[in-house]
Amino acid sequence: MKKIIAATALTLSSLCNIASLAAEGDVGVAAAMDDRYCNTCHGVEGIGNIAVEAPRLAGMEAWYLKRQLENFRAGIRGTHGEDTQGIAMRSMAAKLSDESITDIVAWAGNWEYVPAEVTVEGNVNQGRTAFQTCAACHGVNAQGNEALGVPALAGQNDWYLITQLRNFRAGFRGSHREDTYGSQMVTMSKTLRDDQAVINVVSYINTLQK
Amino acid sequence: MTNAVSRREFLNLLGAYGGTSAVIQAGTALGFMPSSSRAAEISLQPSAGKKVAILGTGISALTTAWELTKAGYDCTLLEASHRPGGRMFTVRSGTVIDEIGNYQRCEWDNDPHLYFNAGAARIPSIHSSVLKYCKELEVELQVFVNESKTAWIQDDALNGGKPVRNTDYSSSMQGFISEMLTKSFGDSQLDSSLTKSESETLLGMLRSFGDLNEDMLYKGSIRAGYGSGGFLDHGTKKDVIALRDLLKTQLARNVMVTTNEGAGSGPLLMQPVGGMDRIVYAFANRLGDRIKFRCPVTEVMIREDGVEVAYEHNGVTEVLKADYCFNCIPSHLMSGIPNNFPDEYSEALNYIRRGKAYKAAFQAKERFWEKENIYGGITWVNAPTQQIWYPPHNIHGKKGVVLAAYNFGGANYTEMSQEDRIEDLLKHGEKVHANYRQMAEKPITIAWHRMNNMLGCAPRWARNRGGWSEKEEQMYETLRQPVNGRHYLIGDQSTQHSAWMESAIQSAHYALADLDQRVRSEAA
Ligand SMILES: Cc1cc2nc3c(=O)[nH]c(=O)nc-3n(C[C@H](O)[C@H](O)[C@H](O)COP(=O)(O)OP(=O)(O)OC[C@H]3O[C@@H](n4cnc5c(N)ncnc54)[C@H](O)[C@@H]3O)c2cc1C
Numbered sequence: 001m002k003k004i005i006a007a008t009a010l011t012l013s014s015l016c017n018i019a020s021l022a023a024e025g026d027v028g029v030a031a032a033m034d035d036r037y038c039n040t041c042h043g044v045e046g047i048g049n050i051a052v053e054a055p056r057l058a059g060m061e062a063w064y065l066k067r068q069l070e071n072f073r074a075g076i077r078g079t080h081g082e083d084t085q086g087i088a089m090r091s092m093a094a095k096l097s098d099e100s101i102t103d104i105v106a107w108a109g110n111w112e113y114v115p116a117e118v119t120v121e122g123n124v125n126q127g128r129t130a131f132q133t134c135a136a137c138h139g140v141n142a143q144g145n146e147a148l149g150v151p152a153l154a155g156q157n158d159w160y161l162i163t164q165l166r167n168f169r170a171g172f173r174g175s176h177r178e179d180t181y182g183s184q185m186v187t188m189s190k191t192l193r194d195d196q197a198v199i200n201v202v203s204y205i206n207t208l209q210k
Numbered sequence: 211m212t213n214a215v216s217r218r219e220f221l222n223l224l225g226a227y228g229g230t231s232a233v234i235q236a237g238t239a240l241g242f243m244p245s246s247s248r249a250a251e252i253s254l255q256p257s258a259g260k261k262v263a264i265l266g267t268g269i270s271a272l273t274t275a276w277e278l279t280k281a282g283y284d285c286t287l288l289e290a291s292h293r294p295g296g297r298m299f300t301v302r303s304g305t306v307i308d309e310i311g312n313y314q315r316c317e318w319d320n321d322p323h324l325y326f327n328a329g330a331a332r333i334p335s336i337h338s339s340v341l342k343y344c345k346e347l348e349v350e351l352q353v354f355v356n357e358s359k360t361a362w363i364q365d366d367a368l369n370g371g372k373p374v375r376n377t378d379y380s381s382s383m384q385g386f387i388s389e390m391l392t393k394s395f396g397d398s399q400l401d402s403s404l405t406k407s408e409s410e411t412l413l414g415m416l417r418s419f420g421d422l423n424e425d426m427l428y429k430g431s432i433r434a435g436y437g438s439g440g441f442l443d444h445g446t447k448k449d450v451i452a453l454r455d456l457l458k459t460q461l462a463r464n465v466m467v468t469t470n471e472g473a474g475s476g477p478l479l480m481q482p483v484g485g486m487d488r489i490v491y492a493f494a495n496r497l498g499d500r501i502k503f504r505c506p507v508t509e510v511m512i513r514e515d516g517v518e519v520a521y522e523h524n525g526v527t528e529v530l531k532a533d534y535c536f537n538c539i540p541s542h543l544m545s546g547i548p549n550n551f552p553d554e555y556s557e558a559l560n561y562i563r564r565g566k567a568y569k570a571a572f573q574a575k576e577r578f579w580e581k582e583n584i585y586g587g588i589t590w591v592n593a594p595t596q597q598i599w600y601p602p603h604n605i606h607g608k609k610g611v612v613l614a615a616y617n618f619g620g621a622n623y624t625e626m627s628q629e630d631r632i633e634d635l636l637k638h639g640e641k642v643h644a645n646y647r648q649m650a651e652k653p654i655t656i657a658w659h660r661m662n663n664m665l666g667c668a669p670r671w672a673r674n675r676g677g678w679s680e681k682e683e684q685m686y687e688t689l690r691q692p693v694n695g696r697h698y699l700i701g702d703q704s705t706q707h708s709a710w711m712e713s714a715i716q717s718a719h720y721a722l723a724d725l726d727q728r729v730r731s732e733a734a
Contacts, residue, residue, distance in 0.1 A: 037310045040662050043546025044508045051542035051560050052665055079625075087625045091660065092311035094627075 055160035059113025127204030254281035263532035268296035290506035300485030347492035355602035358587020365592035385428030388420020558685035564666025568620025668709035
């Protein structure tokens with residue numbers, strides 16, 4: 001990973017405030033100020049982090065990353081009051097310039113695909129049946145389809161897929177006027193009868209890792 | 211408006227809280243009181259050359275490094291951030307606040323008094339380990355003022371939203387509580403349980419606690435200050451605030467216990483002269499280039515004979531091989547760092563949740579609070595900003611740094627822009643001090659759950675209000691055992707009382723004692 005460090009040295013006088021600062025070289029210097037903050041939440045090289053509920057980015061399609069960042073920046077995603085994790089993402093994305101988005105996508109686009117750990121167990125057979133509807137857009141192997149603008153699901157953190165299906169079903173995601181893809185998901189997610197159906201379909205997706 | 215509460219009503223209330231008999235049994239508590247809490251004596255077996263990787267530079271890590279270095283171990287500290295100290299963070303002129311999505315650089319005047327302890331701020335007298343290191347490393351301390359009776363309480367529901375002095379509130383509340391308890395004395399149950407002399411002692415105390423009159427009624431108190439006069443002329447009492455009015459605000463919960471917050475954190479509290487990070491730098495300066503900044507750990511692998519830690523520096527991945535590893539990286543961040551911990555250990559690590567917290571501060575053009583007879587302490591406001599703190603140091607100086615918000619939570623601030631956060635603190639603050647907005651220069655804000663390399667305030671173990679479940683206790687024990695005798699999880703996350711520096715230091719002492727035992731038995 002290349003990290004451009006734009007270090008701002010503090011004036012010496014301000015350092016004198018802190019009596020006898022030995023470790024000044026690094027200590028007294030401002031942080032690296034590019035926008036590559038992804039790993040703090042999303043884990044090393046985007047492997048995902050269940051403890052802060054930040055999904056896997058490693059292996060995510062560059063075009064999808066870009067669209068998500070732009071949607072979060074524009075407030076098309078991450079502005080519904082109940083979308084806690086989306087709000088966290090939005091407060092970072094709101095600050096991104098076009099250059100930053102390009103930089104991040106180029107950087108994160110290099111992370112190797114790492115299938116996420118399986119953490120849920122539902123009824124795979126029932127999930128397979130339900131998935132047929134999903135497969136129409138996301139592909140039979142949940143591999144996604146750039147032409148249709150649908151992301152891959154295979155290999156994503158199952159807890160994240162569950163959260164988003166719940167969010168779509170409740171309208172916490174996809175209700176924004178301009179969220180065209182999201183609004184389709186709001187409709188489609190309602191074909192899943194209940195929460196168990198959500199868990200089942202995700203359990204089936206778990207069997208499809210690339 | 212009447213301020214009376216009938217004795218009957220009050221006794222019913224008491225009954226609902228379990229009656230009085232339980233509390234008046236003769237107790238053994240006096241015998242349980244430890245005479246003092248003492249810091250652990252650390253005397254490690256000198257171990258020249260053994261290599262130790264220390265991950266993060268929280269106070270637990272700094273303590274570990276300091277003790278091990280003194281005993282001859284070869285320590286390397288890997289820190290992701292540009293600065294040491296983690297949640298011990300002081301903001302002053304030039305400080306960078308690395309909040310994700312809200313980068314700030316503090317532009318306050320360059321003056322040693324103008325600083326803000328954005329994380330840890332208070333040291334209770336019984337936190338012996340913190341105090342021990344302050345003494346050993348010659349960190350100068352001063353008294354911290356947590357409560358000022360002249361500070362304010364502001365709640366839109368109370369007094370038409372106009373602020374009330376803490377003392378007006380608390381003297382009246384204390385008076386009414388005493389009056390009610392005194393009334394309950396007629397109750398035969400209570401009477402018969404106490405001897406005459408016990409009753410007399412209790413009544414005497416209640417009378418003075420509440421400043422009651424000869425009829426054992428609360429009719430106001432000069433503790434609240436004088437309505438008029440008081441020095442050249444006779445002082446007059448202020449009007450009593452009716453009990454029903456006092457009960458219009460929930461802030462009583464905070465106001466009545468400010469001096470006694472938390473376990474043993476009552477008076478006396480201290481702070482390092484010049485900022486909490488004086489403690490951090492007292493360690494860091496002595497450790498020198500053992501600390502490597504901007505080196506985020508990217509992998510932790512436990513091997514048969516040691517530990518391999520991968521980290522990144524300037525875009526290059528390096529590997530540090532060590533005999534032992536002490537790790538204070540917050541558990542919720544370790545969950546996103548590849549490792550080969552045993553399943554049980556990972557499960558426990560992933561279980562801990564992160565608390566949220568929000569603080570804000572500004573440099574005040576003038577020490578406007580001193581003109582209102584305030585010289586420290588806390589104003590409580592019923593708003594998301596919750597608290598205003600006035601600096602107890604540099605009294606009568608030119609400027610001062612005011613804490614303008616302290617919310618143990620504050621998830622709502624995540625989505626707020628810096629401009630909105632500033633407007634929020636000004637809007638609530640000017641209900642207390644009319645000139646607040648004019649006085650506030652260059653506000654800064656910090657949402658701890660958004661801080662880079664931290665993403666949280668205090669670790670949260672127990673999911674239920676009732677306390678720790680058995681499973682939680684088990685997971686805690688799992689994390690306290692070093693993986694393969696090589697990897698120690700330290701920090702307040704590895705204690706049962708998070709959010710204190712003392713706990714973090716004691717976690718280091720606990721781990722060091724374990725290591726020392728292993729080293730000694732190997733040598734034997
Ligand atoms: C708002 C607030 C108020 C508080 N008030 C008080 C108080 O008044 N009194 C008191 O005693 N305590 C208080 N505390 C608690 C106290 O600050 C903490 O308990 C203590 O500082 C925690 O120390 P720690 O050793 O657990 O490490 P932390 O401070 O949690 O440090 C963790 C370190 O790990 C580093 N790190 C993260 N990721 C990586 C990585 N990948 N690689 C390398 N390093 C990494 C971080 O940069 C950081 O340096 C407060 C805390 C907060 C946030």
